[in-house]
Amino acid sequence: MKTWTWYIFSFIGLAIILSLVFTAGNRVEHAVNLLPAVAISSTSHAPVTEAYRNPLAIFMLQIILIIITAQVCIFFVRKIGQPAVMGEIIAGILLGPSLMGAVLPQFSAFVFPAASLGNLQILSQVGLILFMFVIGMELDLDILKEKASTAVFISYFSIIIPFGLGVVLSYFLYQRYTPANIPFYAFSLFTGIALSITAFPVLARIIRERGLSGTRLGNIAITAAAIGDIAAWCILAFIVAIVKAGSFHSFIYTIVEIGVYVSVMLFVIKPMLAKLAFASTDNAVLKRSVMVFIFIILFLSAYCCEVIGIHALFGAFLAGGIMPRKKDAIKKLIDKIEDVVLALFLPLFFVSTGLRTQVFLLNSPALWGVCIIITLTAVIGKFGGSVVAARIKNESGKDSLSIGALMNTRGLVELVVLNIGYDLGILSPQMFTMMVIMALATTFMTNPLLNLINRKYR
Numbered sequence: 001m002k003t004w005t006w007y008i009f010s011f012i013g014l015a016i017i018l019s020l021v022f023t024a025g026n027r028v029e030h031a032v033n034l035l036p037a038v039a040i041s042s043t044s045h046a047p048v049t050e051a052y053r054n055p056l057a058i059f060m061l062q063i064i065l066i067i068i069t070a071q072v073c074i075f076f077v078r079k080i081g082q083p084a085v086m087g088e089i090i091a092g093i094l095l096g097p098s099l100m101g102a103v104l105p106q107f108s109a110f111v112f113p114a115a116s117l118g119n120l121q122i123l124s125q126v127g128l129i130l131f132m133f134v135i136g137m138e139l140d141l142d143i144l145k146e147k148a149s150t151a152v153f154i155s156y157f158s159i160i161i162p163f164g165l166g167v168v169l170s171y172f173l174y175q176r177y178t179p180a181n182i183p184f185y186a187f188s189l190f191t192g193i194a195l196s197i198t199a200f201p202v203l204a205r206i207i208r209e210r211g212l213s214g215t216r217l218g219n220i221a222i223t224a225a226a227i228g229d230i231a232a233w234c235i236l237a238f239i240v241a242i243v244k245a246g247s248f249h250s251f252i253y254t255i256v257e258i259g260v261y262v263s264v265m266l267f268v269i270k271p272m273l274a275k276l277a278f279a280s281t282d283n284a285v286l287k288r289s290v291m292v293f294i295f296i297i298l299f300l301s302a303y304c305c306e307v308i309g310i311h312a313l314f315g316a317f318l319a320g321g322i323m324p325r326k327k328d329a330i331k332k333l334i335d336k337i338e339d340v341v342l343a344l345f346l347p348l349f350f351v352s353t354g355l356r357t358q359v360f361l362l363n364s365p366a367l368w369g370v371c372i373i374i375t376l377t378a379v380i381g382k383f384g385g386s387v388v389a390a391r392i393k394n395e396s397g398k399d400s401l402s403i404g405a406l407m408n409t410r411g412l413v414e415l416v417v418l419n420i421g422y423d424l425g426i427l428s429p430q431m432f433t434m435m436v437i438m439a440l441a442t443t444f445m446t447n448p449l450l451n452l453i454n455r456k457y458r
Helices: 003-031 048-052 055-079 084-095 105-111 114-138 141-146 148-177 184-196 200-209 216-245 248-277 288-308 312-321 327-356 365-392 397-407 411-424 429-444 446-456
Strands: none
Touching: 055 084, 055 105, 055 114, 055 327, 084 200, 084 327, 084 411, 084 429, 114 200, 114 288, 114 312, 114 327, 114 411, 148 184, 148 216, 148 365, 148 397, 148 429, 184 216, 184 365, 184 411, 200 216, 200 397, 200 411, 200 446, 216 248, 216 312, 216 397, 216 411, 248 288, 248 312, 288 312, 288 327, 327 411, 327 429, 365 397, 365 429, 397 446, 411 429, 429 446
């Protein structure tokens, strides 16, 4: 029998069976007393506009708009010699109330309704957890040991000077720009740490793009930034613990919990990872079971930090830091996570930040004057502190200025810190906007400063 005849006979047979079953079913339907009909919602009869307002449809539209806007901005900022992160930050500002919300308010309210912002925020936090995990894995502990003396000295002064200036500046800002019921010590300590941050991942990418990887200047800058980031995150964890504890007894209890958590991570989880997670003889391959195990450790660490009272990001950072340095396997793991994080999750975070940044709140010359003062204080402290420290350690004039310009980069990490402060209620919307503008300005000036220094010492 031909093959096509099987198709015909099988189709006819199915039609006969369906006809018999439907006929019998109709008899049963008329014979049985049916219960009162229950209304079944269906989007097929809903107006078209209601289908567009479906939460899942809105969320998909948000992701599409965010990714396209971020990629367009990245294209243009790279044309003027800026890192990709600048494009993503600008995309967040453009999609927020500062531009789209002001120019196209109805469209902005449709794409980013208030009810959807919670989902966007949670997903962006998941992306940040993965990103901080990658940052922890990218820290090269061998370089930290090799360049420890000079890098520690530069890192110390690049933190202590802007931190001190930030605390002094907070005295003049506290009364007018702080939300109610926030103690002065919390605001002053947070302002100090916000001015002290260096964006290690952004700096690493700038060094790579400028061909400084492996040079003395590149090694010192990247090591100082890594040490500074570790110190800054520890200080920030301390500040968050103080703010969340609320009382001295609660703070002591939190510190004890942090000590127990860190000890378990370093002396129990880290050896376990070394023995189990990378037991495979193939240095370049990570089994799926190993990946699952690593992600369990990652999110369990983040969960513990969130429950203790510090931020989940600290747990992700420490989880990345304790990963065994099996080079090929770590590189493969970083690549797997980083591709998704950079393409999807980080743009979501930048837009989430942009939705909080309301430039129109700075509606007077006095407010813009305060914003400029904050930015100048941040630059003087970070750039100046790094340059002075490098000169004390007998670095050349060119290298000292270059180290200062690189250490002054704040970028993404600064935005992470500012969002933590905003969530804790330490920063008012006005202060948050000023700090975001400061982060943008200090990141934007890095490449132009390096170009200027190179021309001067050519």
